[in-house]
Amino acid sequence: MAKFIVRRVLLMLLTMLIVSVTVFLITEASPGNVARNVLGIHITPEQEASFLAQTGLDRPLFERYINWLVGSDWRAATRIGMPLTRITTPDGFQEWWAVEPDGTLIRWKLQGDDLIAQRRQPDGTIVETKDNARWQIRDPILEIERLEALRVELLANTYLSEADRWAILEQLERILQLLHEKKERVEELAVALEQPEAALEALMDPAALRRRDVFEQAATEIKEDEILQALVVAQELAQSPEGEYQIAQLRAMARRVAKAADRIKTVDPELAQQMQQAASSLEGNDPDTAHLILNAASIRLEGFMAGLSALVPALESNDYTRVITVLQDMADPAKTPLDEGQQRILGVSLKRVAKALKAADAALSKELGRAADSLKGGDVEAARQALAHAAEMFAKSSETIVRTRLAGQARVARTFWGVDTQNHAVRWEKGSGKETWVFIVGTGWKAFSGGPVEYIPLQKGLLRGDPGMSLRTGRPVADLLFIRLRNSLVLAGIAFVVVMPLSLLLGLVAGLNEGKLLDRVLSISGMVFSVTPEFATGIFLILIFALWLRWVPGATVFGEQAPWTRPDMLILPVLTLTLVELGYVLRITRASTVEVMKAAYVRTAFLKGLPYRRIIFKHVMRNALMAPITVIMLHVNWLLGGIVVVEAIFGYPGLGSYLLASALFKDFNAIEAGAMILVAVAVGTQLIADVIYTFLNPRIRYT
Secondary structure, three states, X not given: OHHHHHHHHHHHHHHHHHHHHHHHHHHHHOOOOHHHHHHOOOOOHHHHHHHHHHHOOOOOHHHXXXXXXXXXXXXXXXXXXXXXXXXXXXXOOEEEEEEOOOOOEEEEXXXXXXXXXXXXXXXXXEEEEEOHHHOEEOOHHHHXXXXXXXXXXXXXXXXXOHHHHHHHHHHHHXXXXXXXXXXXXXXXXXXXXXXXXXXXXXXXXXXXXXXXXXXXXXXXXXXXXXXXXXXXXXXXXHHOOOOOOOHHHHHHHHHHHHHHHHHHOOOOHHHXXXXXXXXXXXXXOOHHHHHHHHHHHHHHHHXXXXXXXXXXXXXXXOOHHHHHHHHHXXXXXXXXXXXXXXXXXXXXXXXXXXXXXOOOOHHHHHHHHHHHHHHHOOOHHHHHHHHHHHHHHXXXXXXXXXXHHHHHHOOOOEEEEEXXXXXXXXXEEEOOOOOEEEEEOOOEEEEEOOEEEEEEEOOOEHHHOEOOEOOOOOOEXXXXXXXXXXXXXXXXXXXXXXXXXXXXXHHHHHHHOOOOHHXXXXXXXXXXXXXXXXXXXXXXXXXXXXXXXXXXXXXXOOOOOOHHHOHHHHHHHHHHHHHHHHHHHHHHHHHHHHHHHOOHHHHHHHHOOOOHHHHHHHHHHHHHOHHHHHHXXXXXXXXXXXXXXXXXXXXXXXXXXXXXXXXXXXXHHHHHHHHHHHHHHHHHHHHHHHHHHXXXXXXXXXX
């Protein structure tokens, strides 16, 4: 028996391996985009690439599977040069830390160009200090290529003043010379770079970088303009003409278009009416018609805004030349007539722009506000003068930003591998000018000129009890998976305890009374229950006991609490499962009992005059239960993972509904972990069935 159990356990492990590979490949091949599921359908390619990198979904298939199976912390530790450990905080959160030689837990974050170390004290407090000494010079060969390309850009740059441009070029030439001379001696190179990089530092203005960030934030505020919002909706519909939209998305679009229509109805009633029709089409779930209407209306809306719509993407992408051009074109009578309609629409929009830019440049904001007031008052000439003056002011303000950015890029890039605060091993980079996208809570996606450029999501792997993070919920899979497994075990266990003895008993009674009225009643009832779909049975029970009689709740709403805290909510789900399973097991037991009753040894027992009770309990029952036991054990696995219909009807938070939602979301870690549980249950229940066979029939032996 011991050898048999060992073989079964080894078979289970082999089955789990095969299933895990199969599920991984099927999940990978299935349609769907995880990044768009998590972040929405309107993310940019750069944001999608950043999300895939942060979650490790951009790595090769084999590497991702190995990370899931055996973990990634061992590989990350070799990159960082320190051992890694995972702790659980008093709040129940899991955090990864690097371990310094003295045992101190440390991780890092990036603030501007400064690397900040967080050290965890024995009492759990965090002490932050600058840790810039850990920066390492990036590969000199790559830096020579990058800086030579930057030199070409500087030589062609006409935005900077001549003095600033040659000041940066002078230090850039010195740095390139040092890289060529000392590229094999990194320590000497770091010392030699201090002087030219200090000169570049003097050309940089920290306030300019803050001003650049404020300009980017201002773009978000400007984008809230009603007319610009309508143009954004038109663009979204044009980019995804055949996209599938949720009702909530279409209604939000409709509200944005309706607000723009209200704003222009006194200026252009006909256009306002068309936009109201577009809003109605969106409300009626007809984005195609709305797209056609807004596509035609966009040209007239752009005309009212006099090119101001280009201001938002220009500020977001730091294209300051484009911003200046927009302001100059508004001031030029040959390019922008500033008719009555433009005056009324543009005056309101310019006021919003002035307010948004106030934090970056108060003088510039004041000048734009003066232009807005002049337009509202009908003084076009004064508005043009204010706009021209605003263009000059923005040019001076942005020149400092560009000088600071280029001086920063002229320095040699540094890089560092460490553990961040989001449970990644991260390679940070600064000074290369490469744009990275980072998601900031409360702000959204933000682009930085330096930051994480390579990620290794940290996990221990399934073999060490860590199935990873759920892409759908952002929480460890193990936390929610075992709660859902517990819930399903409670539901399935109660149903099992109720239905299996009852179905076996009724099946034996039916089999022992073959052909009689009792047999007919039980057989027909069992057939009715077994062929009726679960959803029909569940809805029928809800209508009777929850809606009509109001005896029990019709839904299971207990969140992450244990199901036994509300036993009244379990009655209908358990009853549904009982009725579904009862008929099937009853008929199997009946058929097995009838077959055993016709066996020769049973007839012989009757002919010998043995008592009826003894024949039934000693000879018939033990042999008749062989087939039902097999079916029952197979249905244990179904009760755990296959009751998704019942869970969906009653809103029961079980394993089946969790895996269904994960599959629709392509949540690989959750699907794999759930599959492993179901495989273990399937093989384990069959092992239990085989052991039970030896007690039912002593002739069965496993060697």
